[in-house]
Amino acid sequence: MNASVSMPIAYANYWVFVILMMIGLYAIIAKKNLAKRVIGLNILQTAVILFFISIGSKQQATIPIIEHVHDISRVAIEARDYINPLPHVLMLTAIVVAVATFGVSMALIIKIYARYGTLEEDEIIELSRDIET
Amino acid sequence: MKAGALAVVVILGAVLIFCSHGFPPWGDPASPASRHVSPYYIEKSMRDTSVPNIVTAVLADYRGYDTMFETIVIFTAGIACIFLLRTPQKTKTETRLYRHVPTGITLRIEKGGKFPEDSIDFERIDSEWVPYDLIVKTTCRLIVPFIQLFALYVIAHGHYSPGGGFQGGVILGAATLLLAVAFDLRSAKRRLSEKMAAILGTLGVFIYAGTGIACMILDANFLDYSALAPLLGVDSISARSYGILIVEVGVGMAVMAVMVMLYYNISSAGKQDEGL
Numbered sequence: 521m522n523a524s525v526s527m528p529i530a531y532a533n534y535w536v537f538v539i540l541m542m543i544g545l546y547a548i549i550a551k552k553n554l555a556k557r558v559i560g561l562n563i564l565q566t567a568v569i570l571f572f573i574s575i576g577s578k579q580q581a582t583i584p585i586i587e588h589v590h591d592i593s594r595v596a597i598e599a600r601d602y603i604n605p606l607p608h609v610l611m612l613t614a615i616v617v618a619v620a621t622f623g624v625s626m627a628l629i630i631k632i633y634a635r636y637g638t639l640e641e642d643e644i645i646e647l648s649r650d651i652e653t
Numbered sequence: 654m655k656a657g658a659l660a661v662v663v664i665l666g667a668v669l670i671f672c673s674h675g676f677p678p679w680g681d682p683a684s685p686a687s688r689h690v691s692p693y694y695i696e697k698s699m700r701d702t703s704v705p706n707i708v709t710a711v712l713a714d715y716r717g718y719d720t721m722f723e724t725i726v727i728f729t730a731g732i733a734c735i736f737l738l739r740t741p742q743k744t745k746t747e748t749r750l751y752r753h754v755p756t757g758i759t760l761r762i763e764k765g766g767k768f769p770e771d772s773i774d775f776e777r778i779d780s781e782w783v784p785y786d787l788i789v790k791t792t793c794r795l796i797v798p799f800i801q802l803f804a805l806y807v808i809a810h811g812h813y814s815p816g817g818g819f820q821g822g823v824i825l826g827a828a829t830l831l832l833a834v835a836f837d838l839r840s841a842k843r844r845l846s847e848k849m850a851a852i853l854g855t856l857g858v859f860i861y862a863g864t865g866i867a868c869m870i871l872d873a874n875f876l877d878y879s880a881l882a883p884l885l886g887v888d889s890i891s892a893r894s895y896g897i898l899i900v901e902v903g904v905g906m907a908v909m910a911v912m913v914m915l916y917y918n919i920s921s922a923g924k925q926d927e928g929l
Binding site (some may be wrong): 528529532533534535536546574578580585588595600602603604607608616620621626 | 654658659661662663665666669673674676677678679680681682685686687690691694695696698699705706707708711712719720723726727730731733734737738757764794811813814815818819820822823884908911912915918919922
C-alpha cells in the first residue's frame with residue numbers, strides 16, 4: 521500500500537459507492553411509483569459505474585493515452601505509469617447502454633400510464649384485477 | 654414495507670462497508686484489477702495497433718466483439734422503443750395552430766379545415782401555446798453546427814484523445830435534440846427524419862458487422878482488422894488503426910440515430926407530431 525494514502529481515505533471511496541448503491545436499492549424496494557423505481561435503478565447503476573472507474577485508478581499514474589514521443593520503439597512503456605484502461609472501456613459502453621435501456625423503460629412507463637392512468641404499483645395491480653374479473 | 658426496506662438496506666450496506674476492507678486500497682498500483690490483462694494492453698497496444706489511446710484500442714480492437722454487441726444492444730433498444738410507442742399519425746383530423754410570423758397573430762384551424770402547408774408567412778406551432786422565443790431559437794441555430802462539428806471531431810480524434818464513437822454519437826444526437834427542444838419536433842424531423850434515423854442506425858450496425866465479415870472474407874478471424882491491410886494499402890499495424898476508425902464511425906452513427914429515435918418517440922408518446 522502506498523504510504524501517501526492514509527487508511528480512512530484509502531477506503532472512503534468504497535463507502536461512498538455503498539451509500540449511493542443503497543439509496544438506489546431503497547428506492548427500488550420501497551417506492552411504489554414506477555418512475556421513481558426507474559430513477560432508483562439509475563442511481564444504483566451510477567454507483568456501480570463509479571466503483572468500476574475507481575478500481576482502475578493508480579497512484580502517480582496518468583490517463584491511459586500514451587504520450588507522444590518521436591521514436592516510440594526506443595521508449596519503454598511501463599504499466600505503472602498509466603491507469604488501468606479496462607474499467608474505462610467497460611463503463612464507456614455501459615453508460616450508453618444505460619441511457620438506451622432507460623429509454624426503453626420510459627417507453628414502457630408511458631404505455632403503462634396510457635393504459636391505467638397511474639404509475640402507483642398497488643393501484644395498477646388493483647386495476648388489472650378489475651380488468652380480469 | 655418502508656421500515657422493512659430500510660432495515661434490509663441498512664444491514665446490506667453495513668455488510669458491504671465491513672467487507673470493503675477486503676478490497677485493495679484506492680489507487681493501489683498492485684491491485685488485482687490492474688495485474689491481469691491490463692499491463693499487456695498498456696505496454697503492447699501501441700506496438701500492436703499504433704493507437705495511443707489505449708481505451709479506444711481495447712474497445713474496438715481487443716474487445717471488438719463485445720463492443721459490436723453493445724452497439725447491437727443500443728440499436729435493439731431503439732427498435733424496441735419504436736415497437737412499443739409508435740402509433741400512426743392522424744395530423745389531418747385534429748385542430749392545428751399557425752402563427753403569422755411578421756405580426757405574431759395565431760390562427761386556429763379546426764378539424765378538417767384546410768390550410769396551405771407550404772406558406773412561408775405562417776409556421777405551425779404546438780397546441781400548448783408557446784411564446785415567440787427569438788433569442789433561444791437564434792442561439793440554438795448558431796450553436797448547433799459547432800456542436801455537430803465537435804461531435805465529428807470527437808469521433809475522428811478518438812485515437813489520440815479521449816473520445817470515440819459512443820461519445821461522439823451521443824453529442825451528435827444531442828445536437829438534434831437541442832434543435833427539437835428549441836424549435837419543435839417538426840423542424841427537427843425536417844432536418845433528420847424518422848426514416849433517416851432508422852436507416853443511419855441500421856447502417857451503423859451494418860458497418861461494424863460488415864467490417865468483421867470483410868476480415869473473414871480476407872481469410873482472417875472476425876474483426877481482425879490486420880487482414881484489411883491489402884484493401885487499405887497500408888501495413889498490417891496501421892490497418893488495425895484504420896479498422897478501429899471504421900467501426901467507430903459505425904458506432905457513432907448507430908448511437909446518434911438511436912438517441913434521436915428514443916427522443917422522437919418518448920417526447921411525443923409515439924405520435925411524433927408535437928414534442929415537449
